[in-house]
Amino acid sequence: MNNPKVRAILLFVLVLAFGVLIFGGYIIKKEKPPIPDKIIDESGTLLFSGADIKAGQNYYFSRGGQHIGTIWGHGSYLAPDWSADYLHRMGLFLAAKYNGLSAQQAEKFSQADFDGLDPVKQAEL
Numbered sequence: 001m002n003n004p005k006v007r008a009i010l011l012f013v014l015v016l017a018f019g020v021l022i023f024g025g026y027i028i029k030k031e032k033p034p035i036p037d038k039i040i041d042e043s044g045t046l047l048f049s050g051a052d053i054k055a056g057q058n059y060y061f062s063r064g065g066q067h068i069g070t071i072w073g074h075g076s077y078l079a080p081d082w083s084a085d086y087l088h089r090m091g092l093f094l095a096a097k098y099n100g101l102s103a104q105q106a107e108k109f110s111q112a113d114f115d116g117l118d119p120v121k122q123a124e125l
Contacts, residue, residue, distance in 0.1 A: 095125040 035054065039047045088111075096109030099121070114122065 098125055 035050045038049045041047055092109050092111065092114060093106045095114060096106035097103070099109075099117075101109060114125075117125070
């Protein structure tokens with residue numbers, strides 16, 4: 001490692017890599033979703049508060065929950081939980097099929113379509 005050219009390239013790569021990591025951290029912090037002060041239902045009853053959300057996050061982190069992720073590993077730590085997304089979409093597809101739709105129609109069945117059904121039908125599906 002006595003070659004100055006190799007040292008310069010290594011230093012450049014290190015600075016670039018850490019620069020990308022720092023910039024990524026900044027973007028993540030800037031774009032994180034807001035935590036509401038309170039969540040209430042239609043009647044005005046307080047369901048939970050922002051402090052409850054933060055307490056839940058602290059519990060999640062204290063149990064190492066951010067490392068559980070998906071069966072492929074680190075889903076909630078590094079990326080969206082694609083397995084949960086898949087299971088949700090598969091559930092909608094199966095609900096549409098049980099509701100009598102064809103496979104082509106069931107592929108287009110969305111959460112909004114499910115929410116549009118009456119509560120009895122939703123419970124049945």
